[in-house]
Amino acid sequence: STWAGMVHGGLDVCAYWLPLSGDHWEGQGGYGKAKSVADAIHAAGLKQNEYFIMCATGSDDIAYPNVTPQIDEMKKMSEFVYTSDLSKGNFYYLVAQGKTHWWGYVRHYVYDILPSFFHEGN
Secondary structure (H helix, E strand, O other), X not given: OHHHHXXXXXXXXXXXXXXXXXXXXXXXXXXXXXXXXXXXXXXXXXXXXXXXXXXXXXXXXXXXXXXXXXHHHHHOOOOOOEOOOOOOOOEEEEEEOOOOOOHHXXXXXXXXXXXXXXXXXX
């Protein structure tokens, strides 16, 4: 998963992360999963403007009930500054209403999110 790549050494290689339709599989519950990601960021010694995470899933996706508690906990942590404008923060969660766990929606998520990775101000 994208989360695993981030947590297990990817943070020193890549700054932009796009987990789609899935939660981090390490850690118990939303808090444990969020803490695992935050711990990896601390271990990498990164500042808030040195990594960016934009997640997406559909409201009817099988992943939605698993990823949403993780995202809710991440919003509470100081490592993540929640905003759709990545020139002002480093973390966002897009939920597409009515969309399911289907590969065809991935292109819509990428289309909507990818321009946000190319922002100015950081």
